Amino acid sequence: NTGFFFFFFLTISNKVAAQYGSFSDRPKLFVQIIVGQMSNDVVLKLKNEFDGAGIRTLVSDGVYCSQVSFSHPYVFASSSIATIVTGAHPSMHGVIGDTYYDRKNQRTESSERLEVPAFSDELGRISPSSKIISLAFQRQPALLAGGQRPGWVYWFDENLQKFMCLRGGKDSRTHPEILPDWARQMNEKQFAAIYSEKVWTSQFPRLK
Numbered sequence: 001n002t003g004f005f006f007f008f009f010l011t012i013s014n015k016v017a018a019q020y021g022s023f024s025d026r027p028k029l030f031v032q033i034i035v036g037q038m039s040n041d042v043v044l045k046l047k048n049e050f051d052g053a054g055i056r057t058l059v060s061d062g063v064y065c066s067q068v069s070f071s072h073p074y075v076f077a078s079s080s081i082a083t084i085v086t087g088a089h090p091s092m093h094g095v096i097g098d099t100y101y102d103r104k105n106q107r108t109e110s111s112e113r114l115e116v117p118a119f120s121d122e123l124g125r126i127s128p129s130s131k132i133i134s135l136a137f138q139r140q141p142a143l144l145a146g147g148q149r150p151g152w153v154y155w156f157d158e159n160l161q162k163f164m165c166l167r168g169g170k171d172s173r174t175h176p177e178i179l180p181d182w183a184r185q186m187n188e189k190q191f192a193a194i195y196s197e198k199v200w201t202s203q204f205p206r207l208k
Helices: 014-020 040-049 055-061 077-086 119-126 139-146 181-189 191-196
Strands: 005-011 029-035 099-102 107-110 131-136 152-157 162-167
Touching (some): 029 077, 131 139, 139 152, 139 162, 162 181
16 A cells, blocks of 8 residues: 655635635635545654644644544545545545446546546636646546646656646647646656665654
8 A cells, every 4th residue: 555645736816815805814725735644643653753834733733633534444545535635435426446447448447537526626616717736646646636627737657757747638748848847847857766766764763
């Protein structure tokens, strides 16, 4: 069970701010971060080791819910991501596994489509000018995080060792011009190859 990490953020337009209140009352930015394999007991054990301006602040000063759960067993990473971003069970959002068998084309496909709207879709419906961006280490969780109508989708291609992008139905493999400057610079400098050659050691002792 390899862990995954992704986030997406959404900005609210002036139209929504005027309708529901000023930016002093309503947030301009929503950020969602999912860290695979980071259960509540792990957070509590490492709480004092985290930086004071990061997760420790969220746990100590924010609204921290330690007993949140969905009433279905853990199945696959993709179905769990889909449940988190939609709030629906796999029987409703349609992602029951990492892959599914396409009877029409007689081949196995990656589960990347949601049958119900995600949070990002609802925000996009209310505020069409909102910017929706998702980023992950793999293409599948990045697409699922973006919802049914993703905006900017970024992921790291392990085979090519490069950041890839999907925007407006265009893929950076065939439309390299859609890559932002930061992704293009990281690809050119080959940071993945540089970091993979380094020796990585744990900063903290292994949890027991």
